[in-house]
Amino acid sequence: YWFPVVTSSLPVSLREPFLIMAKKYEGCAVGIDLGTTYSCVAVWLEQHCRVEIIHNDQGNNTTPSCVAFTDQQRLIGEAAKNQAATNPENTVFDAKRLIGRKFSDPVIQKDKMLWPFKVVAGINDKPMISLNYKGQEKHLLAEEVSSMVLIKMREIAEAYLETPVENAVVTVPAYFNDSQRKATIDAGAIAGLNVMRIINEPTAAAIAYGLDKRTDCVEERNIFIFDLGGGTFDVSLLTIKDKVFQVKATAGNTHLGGEDFDNRMVNYFVQEFKRKNKVDISGNPRALRRLRSACERAKRILSYAVTTNIEVDALFQGVDFCSSITRAKFEEINMELFEECMETVDRCLSDANMDKSSVHDVVLVGGSSRIPKVQELLQGFFDGKVLCKSINPDEAVAYGAAVQAALLSKGIVNVPNLVLLDITPLSLGVSVQGDLMSVVIPRNTTIPVRRTKTYVTTEDNQSAVMIEVYEGERTRASDNNLLGFFTLSGIPPAPRGHPLYETFDIDENGILSVSAEEESTGNKNEITITNEKERLSTKEIKRMIQEAEYYKAEDKKFLRKAKAMNDLDYYVYKIKNALKKKDISSKLCSKEKENVSSAIARATDLLEDNNQQDDIVVFEDNLKELESIIERMKAMGKIEFVYIHTHLSLISSQSKVTRDIEMSTKKGCPSHAEAMQLKQPGAPFKCSGCKQMGFGPSYHCESSNCSYVLHEECANAVSIAFHPFFSKSNFEFHEKAPGKRTRYCDGCGKDVLGFVYHCSTTGYDLHPCCLKLKHNISDQEGRVTLELCQKVPSKCVKCKHRNVVERVKGWSYVSSGGDCCYHVSCVKELILENWKKGYFSQETNNSIGMSSDRENTQVALRSMEIVPSGRRSRRINKYTKIAVLVFKLVVSAIFGNPISAIAALVEALVTD
Known part of the structure; x- marks a missing residue:
């Protein structure tokens, strides 16, 4: 045992110099929001100077953090979640609630009663997920499951960017402890990603809000981030000034979110089902999974409706379940959790020594922040202040991570030059005599930081001390989280009270290094807190990387087999239909018909036995056999049949999106x-x-x-x-x-x-x-005569010429002077009229139909009555002309020759 003499506390600030000299990384980098229920990936597009949220292959901006294993393949994301009801025991979710924790943790013991998959104790008390894959039992760590989700996000980004992605900034809840942060870095390593930086989720959301809404904030502005997601809850108070984002305080709960609201709804309806049918379904994973899905849908509906129904067909033993729930009942069931959220908000403000009236903006982040009761309580807490909902709560965290990734990447210059000063969420210290916690770095200290504290020996001639490093807020050291320990030896003989210097160093990722030094001899020992017992070793990470490559190869093999089967099935279908036609069947002799029929029969049998046939080559050989038979028949002129390749799609969901799409013929x-x-x-x-x-x-x-x-x-x-x-x-x-x-x-x-x-x-x-209208139309000299505008509250010139006066709907083209306005549709109609009059050549422009031929364009512009000066033409309205001609007709009929007047009227009508 040893105790401190607080003679000095020497903070060494590494903040701004460290950030300015931050290491830059080569290669493409993305920002990943690794969520409990959904994950999101984003990238900074330098050419557009903005962040792009990358959509997955289903077109969604978020992907379920869900992994499933079947008898044939591994599924990640949407596909895994869609089959969860039929395969609950092998569908894994909530990995974020397992990562970095021990199996004996009371939180794990409580949650595993609600999960349909099995969680068992592994080496060093690590929780492991037990499941079946291709008929074999597998045990996976939470890091492995999270790495699979990260692999999926990486693949989504690579498909969009069309380049390998090696670097990433990954977000974690602000209240993640040291073990959970390091486990997240391990998950990134298994996924083949270089995790450049770990940043807190509310801090990333603040970057998104600050860049989107407060870019030019010169005066100091206090921003409160309320981040209520699927499984975690964080709040942070930040100040923004001159693109410097400084976190003042943070608080949260790593086990509070939408999943907990779902759990309470599930428990409520389990009891209702038991009361109505005298049957308990709490031990049936499949029934619970289906009920959970229905409860999740109902929760979403209650965000905009006051009541909704819960309907599950044949929930258990063929019994249908039908019930309803009101928004008021939902709020009653979860009121305890809602109140806990407000207590956390109050604690964060107290830690920052700031009154709620000093908060300028309250920003909502996370899907669960859409719940009306949460917004009502939060707005009431801040005395009716309007909540900021301008940023997408599902995308904000990934947005901020992408900006941070761009700041850490080499070669990117068009990125906002911001400074991010984050904090450590928990106090860090050592155990001293009496099992007391001696804090070296208090919570809410800005990082990166280094602090030194003086301690003394407790015995005469003490030659060594054991240094135990803890993380937490409890007074008794053993009640906190033990991060690691090491021994400082070689202390010279001296009476008790001999000074020793303890230095704590936290880097930008919140990772702690501790060193101790005896000054007279220069003896020094240090440790980077790695939690060797809890954290994965290098050997284990390499093994998991190899397993990840194996899973990836198996996935590719399955997709190749599925494509070969689809092609073969499509080919058989087309040939069968072709042979049904009399003009083709009559050209084939009996032997040829027999060859084709036998080939089709073999292909059909193979397709029916696909589960027993694992060799992809067999499918491909059958496909080649059918192709060769048809090619021989085509060469003999007996059949005209062309195989149409499958998988032709009008929509390319994984193509890189640009304004100028490459033309294909x-x-x-x-x-x-x-x-x-x-x-x-x-x-x-x-x-x-x-x-x-x-x-x-x-x-x-x-x-x-x-x-x-x-x-x-x-x-x-x-x-x-x-x-x-x-x-x-x-x-x-x-x-x-x-x-x-x-x-x-x-x-x-x-x-x-x-x-x-x-x-x-x-x-x-x-x-x-x-979507691709031309932004302007020019005359022969290149002067802009019409400009595309989003909203113009004036009248359309062409509509008025038709004697139909109406205000412009949709977008419009406006002249340079602003006094000549056309509907977009009216411009198109004018082009059609001008085409009929022969004003356009064959080289008509694609976007709006204006000719690329300068001379024809000038004629067309004149016929459309677009004057380069912006003034309207003084051409007489054709209806006025007709009225004048009718008047002349009447006058001629009375005083002159009516036949000539009628002829003049007919000629005018035909020409006009």
């Missing part, structure tokens, strides 16, 4: 997968995709029985696109307009009848061609 027809040929501009056409008129290059189906034709924009549609008017909002592609807004396109104002891009943030719908 071949596409797949959505109606029957026949090839579509790119044709140069000709006559106007009606697009089969968006149902709008087109003028430029188009794709036409080569089949004689198909009249399918697509805009180039519709044929090149991607799952996610963006528009400069809304650079921070993604537009998702849909074959039909989603949600309520199905009436008209916000670009041209016309009805949405087919393909459409929809923005969930703004609620806007856009035809594919309207």
